[in-house]
Amino acid sequence: MLKPLEEYVVIKPIVQEEKTSSGIYLPDTAHKDKPQTGNVVAIGAGRLLENGQRVASELEVGQTVVFAKYAGSELEFDGVDYVVMKERDILAIVESKPKAQVVAPTKTKAPVKAKPAAKSKAKSKK
Structure with a gap:
């Protein structure tokens, strides 16, 4: 097992689907720069401050997290892909x-605000 040091965490990325639920295959560029998700599998002891105090991690093993696509370092251990990164990343x-929510279309139209009536230029007879 991997044991991260200090403020590092080990994350097992969740593989993005390459096919939609309707069967359409997505190109590689569909997930190009989107944030990734993964499960926390190991947590270091925490960040060490200059005064010697250690700040414990806010994370827990098993949590699902979101991280930038290019954050951390990718590595393979025992045939499994992981990402090791600092907690702050x-x-x-x-x-x-x-x-999932199914939203039914409404039959009403969006309200339209009427413009104020133009003032008549005709002069009234007295």
Whole structure:
């Protein structure tokens, strides 16, 4: 097993689908620079401050995180691909998986704001 040092974490990337649910194959450029997701598999002891205090990690093993595509260093260990990066390079923690929602089209049209009526230039007779 990999044991990261200091503020480093080991992440097992979640492989992006190359095919949509409807069967359309996505080109390699579809995921080119998009952030990646992965599962935290190991956490270092934490960041060491100049005064000797150690700041514990906010992460927990098993959490799913979001990180920049080119963050960290990729490596293979026992035939499995991992990314090792500093905790500060992680963009977000995924706290819950989004639920798919089906949104039905509405039959109403968007409200349109009418322009104020133009003032009449005709002079009234007295």
